[in-house]
Amino acid sequence: MIPKSAEASSRAAPTRSVPTTLSAVHILLVEDDRSIAVSLIDGLQAAGYTVTHAATGAAALQAPPADAVLLDLGLPDMDGRDVCRALRSRSNVPIIMLTARGDEFDRVLGLELGADDYVTKPFSFRELVARIRAVTRRSAATESSGDSNATQMIGPLEIDRRTRRVRLQGVEVILTAKEFDLLAYLAIDPGAVFTRTDILENVWDVNWFGPTKTVDAHVAAIRKKLGDQRWIEAVRGIGFRLEQPG
Numbered sequence: 001m002i003p004k005s006a007e008a009s010s011r012a013a014p015t016r017s018v019p020t021t022l023s024a025v026h027i028l029l030v031e032d033d034r035s036i037a038v039s040l041i042d043g044l045q046a047a048g049y050t051v052t053h054a055a056t057g058a059a060a061l062q063a064p065p066a067d068a069v070l071l072d073l074g075l076p077d078m079d080g081r082d083v084c085r086a087l088r089s090r091s092n093v094p095i096i097m098l099t100a101r102g103d104e105f106d107r108v109l110g111l112e113l114g115a116d117d118y119v120t121k122p123f124s125f126r127e128l129v130a131r132i133r134a135v136t137r138r139s140a141a142t143e144s145s146g147d148s149n150a151t152q153m154i155g156p157l158e159i160d161r162r163t164r165r166v167r168l169q170g171v172e173v174i175l176t177a178k179e180f181d182l183l184a185y186l187a188i189d190p191g192a193v194f195t196r197t198d199i200l201e202n203v204w205d206v207n208w209f210g211p212t213k214t215v216d217a218h219v220a221a222i223r224k225k226l227g228d229q230r231w232i233e234a235v236r237g238i239g240f241r242l243e244q245p246g
């Protein structure tokens with residue numbers, strides 16, 4: 001558990017470099033199918049994760065905070081998309097959706113709802129762990145970097161890579177983990193065009209086989225949150241660039 005004064009004390013004391021171990025990662029598994037849940041719990045625990053299991057949407061929303069959420073879309077009491085929306089409205093926890101095979105509509109909608117990634121059933125356990133590592137490694141790496149020069153200003157837009165916070169004219173903009181990664185990636189070189197392939201390889205996994213529409217969905221979500229389409233310009237046939245609206 002994080003002590004109440006964690007934020008204050010971490011600033012007062014010199015930052016220690018604590019390696020992130022798998023055992024530190026707490027997974028909330030939201031899955032009503034008992035056989036899938038049991039095998040996932042066994043596998044994740046064997047891989048060193050701590051797992052909390054919720055068999056319903058209601059239980060998921062009452063569960064303690066986790067480092068990552070595995071969320072089945074088809075739950076007995078609630079639509080998984082509503083659970084995703086509710087979780088996302090109160091935290092930036094990485095969410096990986098467990099979707100039914102070939103359900104393209106749900107994938108894209110899920111990503112628009114704030115999920116960070118998805119796997120399609122039936123998925124391999126190895127693939128799932130790779131996705132979990134990808135989403136949790138990114139946030140751990142950013143948190144432990146401790147770089148005091150991590151705050152970048154692009155006009156009124158402030159991107160703090162250490163705390164993974166974004167402010168626009170001093171007002172915090174709540175982004176999902178993937179939205180932040182995408183914005184921070186484009187911000188490496190404001191004005192430069194990044195191709196979809198660059199973006200997919202650097203923000204998602206290199207072995208990402210999902211639709212490139214995923215990038216567009218995340219761009220659309222960031223633009224909406226920044227309140228101006230022009231922050232991220234689509235360069236037809238090439239990719240995207242981040243620039244202060246002129």
Ligand code: CA
Binds near residue numbers: 031033073074075
């Ligand atoms: Ca289900």
